[in-house]
Amino acid sequence: MxxxxxxxxxxxxxxxxxxxxxxxxxxxxxxxxxxxxxxxxxxxxxxxxxxxxxxxxxxxxxxxxxxxxxxxxxxxxxxxxxxxxxxxxxxxxxxxxxxxxxxxxxxxxxxxxxxxxxxxxxxxxxxxxxxxxxxxxxxxxxxxxxxxxxxxxxxxxxxxxxxxxxRPKYFAPVTSAALRPDDQGYLRRWLLLEPIRQDIRSNVVFTDSYLQKAFSKEYFKGQMTRLPRDGQQVRVGNQRLKWHALDSENYNVRLFRFAERWGQQTYGSLFWAVTVIDSPREIRGVRLSVGSNGASSWWLNGDHVLTLEGDRRMVEDDARSGRLTLRAGRNILRCAVINGPGLSDFCARFLDDEGHAVVEPLTLILPKK
Amino acid sequence: MKRLYTLLALTAMTASAFAQTGAPYIHDPSTLAECDGKYYTFGTGGGGLISDDGWAWHGGAVRPGGGAAPDVMKIGDRYLIIYGATGGGLGGGHNGRILTMWNKTLDPKSPDFRFSKPVEVCSSDGLEDQDAIDPCLFLDPNTGRLWVTYGTYFGSIRLIELDPATGRRVAGNKERDIAIDCEATDLIYRDGWYYLLGTHGTCCDGPNSTYNIVVGRSRNVVGPYLDNMGRDMLHGGGRMVVAAGDRKYGPGHFGRTIVDKGVELMSCHFEADLDRSGRSVLGILPLLWHNGWPVAGKPFRGGDYEIASERRGYSLELAVDFVRMERDIEPFFRIDPNSPVKRLDCQKLDEVEPSWPKGDIRVRCSDYMFRPHQLWTIMAVAEKGGYLSAPYFKIMVRGTHRALAATADKELTTVPEYGGADNQLWRIEQLTDGTYRIMPKAIPGMKGDNTRYCLYSAGDSTPTLAPYDCDSDNSKWRLEPVGDL
The missing domain is CATH 2.60.120.260 (Galactose-binding domain-like)
Structure with missing residues (x-):
């Protein structure tokens, strides 16, 4: 037929x-x-x-x-x-x-x-x-x-x-007390703040001086000093934004999908993220190795250690800090990621001087509510 | 004076001689395709460029369907064209569709010119981690299977399989994610490796476009594609193939053309050509292979060179008397270390040229001594057309009008005055190992353009013309810049 x-x-x-x-x-x-x-x-x-x-x-x-x-x-x-x-x-x-x-x-x-x-x-x-x-x-x-x-x-x-x-599962709420970095050393546990609205039409603006200005502005009290809690709210301009304690399902933290689920906007956003790294002993000579989309700055225990400028795409081991020391006990890693249009995400891990991931003996903990 | 003339002539030809000529304006060009002796490339928006010789390009190619970043491939006796119906995030939304269609010919003037109905082969729903644009076609030479990679910065690059007989999606084929953070991908194969080329950086920002092309490779067409650091392209890995340079910004949309065994080219667009009002232009560059990695060569521009054989390293020279340099030199056993040193001049052309024969002079190869009879000025001849990647060149003894020429008995000579005949024009192409093939445009007595006989070492000291053999160093030459003498 x-x-x-x-x-x-x-x-x-x-x-x-x-x-x-x-x-x-x-x-x-x-x-x-x-x-x-x-x-x-x-x-x-x-x-x-x-x-x-x-x-x-x-x-x-x-x-x-x-x-x-x-x-x-x-x-x-x-x-x-x-x-x-x-x-x-x-x-x-x-x-x-x-x-x-x-x-x-x-x-x-x-x-x-x-x-x-x-x-x-x-x-x-x-x-x-x-x-x-x-x-x-x-x-x-x-x-x-x-x-x-x-x-x-x-x-x-x-x-x-x-x-x-x-939708694919991008995040899970934090339930366990502690989480190791994954077997490639990636830090997957973070406190993420719903993104702050930014007027950015195009990603060409992220020069070093632009970022210095954008990241040094005080958006909310204690942004560089206080350790936020899961569920805590802050007011930024006319936005009420909440912190979420999340474990990423992937090696990279997909900020765009976080914003899509919990944020008030996806494009034109500034994200703040914080994690706490617990180390049983002092570890010297490690480098923070990062990729981010778009531009980002990173602080370890209050010191600025790294900035990725320009219209970035996230690439594993794109940039590394100088040699750092992780303290025995609690270490606070903070980052700010800014993006105009397009996907936003980041990945971060510590590498030793030979380029091997630092997995043991670190654990990521976030204080309880 | 003669040197000054050469310098002025070189600079005057900058815009026309060192890049594709005509009107090579295109964005997101497809891989180059050949049809009935002409070359074609299709671009975003529709249409594309045609060239009769591969050097001068003009508009006139026809591709319906609009959309962006097409690719084209000859399969059997017809051409398969693939394109994205949307423009990605720039054109609004991430809901993309990719379509294929066939044509018996690419020549819009042919009576056989008719595209088949486009068929959708894949799409992105707009909310998933993918944006279906920027497709490429790849026919696996080992298996005969037809693959497509597609995608952009929004999410992943995906791989799907088509039926090469129909251009339609293979039933049951599932998409695979193979890379992130790039667009305008291309798949090629060489010597046991599959290579995934991807364009990173920003497009469409004129001279501020950071567009560049990177590569990862895999033993298997489905990946994983790793770069030279072992980093997966799914984590943003990639080794640089080409970035900005030569007054051109933003190379993107890689395509590969194999001209001959050992002679390969890459095509792309440059976002902004500073010699052409910053316009987006077609780029064609030599493609070199270093330790299993592809890397773009620089277009050959001409200049003053030593022409050394890859066989032995002896240098092409006029068959004239070697004239000794008489200088007051201290023998080594009587050097006074405390006496000041002086800069000695090289042997000058006017010291030796009067002793040269006036008519044709044969050439040979010998020890390089940077003497006037061994220094060559290679200069593009703008009005004589070209071939894929370059114009024809004349090869002259530096400071003179004496020009290298091919003879009817497939040997070499130099004529006292360059006259512009086809046997005095040379096709200079960089080979994949970085050496050069040097071929006369014509050989007296042979019909048409010569594409077989090249400058060849018959012996260490004996250059001749013989069939190009990519496996023999006899066919290969190094062009070493003369520099400051």
């Missing part, structure tokens, strides 16, 4: 089948939820078959315009921890799709802005009539099992599939 004949037979089968005959199993929200398999659709909503590789051969639902809706059920939202919505859509012009819980008037789970015509200059684009994969944050996450209902505005939208994706 040639492919176009099977295509038309498939289309015929789809339109003739009563939609109620489709299965009503519960699908995890993390599955690819095929909208052509919706349980209920308003009059005028049709189902078609999408060809093409990236979207696979799947049934899509076509919402003709305002007033049309479809109900997909049932969806189990329990697997979601910190999720966003990915979906495939097609439209003839700029459109909006709303994903509700339960009914057309139900709480809005996500608002999807479908921009098919946009951009400027060499990046002007026109995706009218083409399938697009989009992702949007969730405005509301249903609990347990619920139906999802899609509506649109005047411009009709074809919807292929929906899929709720859990």
């Amino acid at each position: 040639n492919s176009s004949l099977s295509y038309y037979l498939g289309l015929l089968a789809v339109t003739l089948l009563p939609t109620a005959a489709l299965s009503q199993t519960v699908s995890p929200a993390t599955d690819r939820l095929v909208m052509g398999n919706s349980r209920e659709m308003s009059v005028g909503v049709t189902v078609g078959i999408a060809g093409g590789d990236e979207h696979h051969l799947s049934r899509y639902a076509s919402l003709p315009g305002k007033g049309s809706w479809l109900r997909y059920g049932s969806v189990d939202f329990t697997p979601l921890t910190d999720a966003y919505l990915a979906l495939s859509v097609r439209a003839r012009d700029n459109a909006e799709l709303l994903v509700h819980e339960g009914s057309t008037k139900g709480k809005v789970i996500a608002r999807v802005d479908i921009v098919v015509k946009g951009g400027g200059g060499p990046f002007r684009r026109d995706y009218s009539g083409q399938w697009m994969s989009l992702a949007v944050p969730l405005l509301h996450t249903p609990r347990g099992i619920a139906d999802i209902v899609l509506t649109c505005k005047d411009t009709g939208v074809d919807v292929g599939w929906l899929r709720f994706k859990n």
Whole structure:
């Protein structure tokens, strides 16, 4: 049977089948939820078959315009921890799709802005009539099992599939009393302050004198002397910012993702971070080895030991301090990272003079609340 | 006086002779592709450049789809083009899509010129740790499998696999993260190693762009790619291949072209060419290999040189009498250490030239004594065109108009006055080991441009013209700057 004949037979089968005959199993929200398999659709909503590789051969639902809706059920939202919505859509012009819980008037789970015509200059684009994969944050996450209902505005939208994706785990709250550096020596336990808003349009500004000015300003009391506590709040200008005690899941501390989760802004930010390194004995001749995106400055036990200037990207062992001494007992490592647009992160470890990571005998501790 | 003339002529040709000529304006160029004797490269926004000889470039290449940073590769008898539909963070959002399409030809004037419908091969959803832009195509010479690397600073560089028969994603293929903190990646293979090139630094900031190209390598196409310090490119590692220099800032978007065995080039753009109003221009540089690592060579500019054989190290010279320097020299056993030293002059051209024959003079190789008959001025000839990476040069005895020429019996001679004939023009290309191949543009009696016979050591003392053999030091020459004499 040639492919176009099977295509038309498939289309015929789809339109003739009563939609109620489709299965009503519960699908995890993390599955690819095929909208052509919706349980209920308003009059005028049709189902078609999408060809093409990236979207696979799947049934899509076509919402003709305002007033049309479809109900997909049932969806189990329990697997979601910190999720966003990915979906495939097609439209003839700029459109909006709303994903509700339960009914057309139900709480809005996500608002999807479908921009098919946009951009400027060499990046002007026109995706009218083409399938697009989009992702949007969730405005509301249903609990347990619920139906999802899609509506649109005047411009009709074809919807292929929906899929709720859990973001990777970037941080875990500190629960253990102490944490060793990882086997490459990276320091993963930090007190991070929700970022301070900075007016930075471009990362070209981070000269040594700019950084000296930015990092020597007093944003909050005791910023260079006090050891903050998990949950402690500070006021910086008109921002109320909180300290979080976190263990990074990666060797690098992904400040952008921290800001996305807990901050008031991601771009144009100044991050303060503090950790406490407990050493059973004095260790001389170690160097702090750091990479950061963007520029950063570092202080050990109150002394400035390192600055990385310019529009940086994080590179392992990018810069090292001079030879330092870790005291027996408590050592406080503080850093400030500043970035305009783009991802921000840092990685830090101590290396001995031969370039070997200092792992034993250090432990990272953060004082209890 | 003759020296001054040479110096002035050299400076006057700065803008045209030492970089690709014509209108080589492009951003994010694809790897160079050859089609029916012409060269093509495609860029961001659409379109691209065409060259008839590889030296003079002009606009006119056609690529629909807009978007950014395409790449192109010939597979079988047709061309696969890949490009990103978006511009990354600069073009708004991190929701990227990468597409492929085919064409039988790259020549927009050909009746066969027709792109197939673009097919999406991968994408980024906008919120994940990835931004699907800047793709490159890599056909593994060991396995025949087709790979694509893509991505930019927002998150990771990823590797996916396509079917070389269709240009579509291989069913079930999962993306792999192989690097971070770079963009405009390229994959190449040489001698058992896969190399991942990535562009670091900032683009699009004119003469303040810090763009530079680094590399890591792996025994396996899926990584891990490590730099010379053993640092994973997933941790930002990379060894420098090329950075700013020669009055050009911001090299980025590496592509490799193999001209011949042992003759390789890299292509890129320079964010700002200070000799061209700071515009973004196509760059083509020699690609050298040092201890298993690629590094960009410098474009050959000409100047005053000793031409020494790699075979023995004897120097190319006119077959004329060696004229002794008569100087009042203290023998070593009668040196008075307390008497002051004086600077002695070298032998001058006018001391020896009157004794040279007036007509054609043959050449040979002999001990280098920095004598006038062994010093050569190599000068680009702007109006005679060029080849990939350089213009044609004339090779003249320093201070004279006497020029090296190829003869019909594939030997060498010098003519008293450079006349501009094709057998007096030379193609000078740096080989991957840093030595040079020197080839006449034409050999009298042979049709068309010569791309086979090069300056060759038949014996230690006997230069000739013979087929280029990359495995023999006989085909190779060192160009040593004469310096201050």
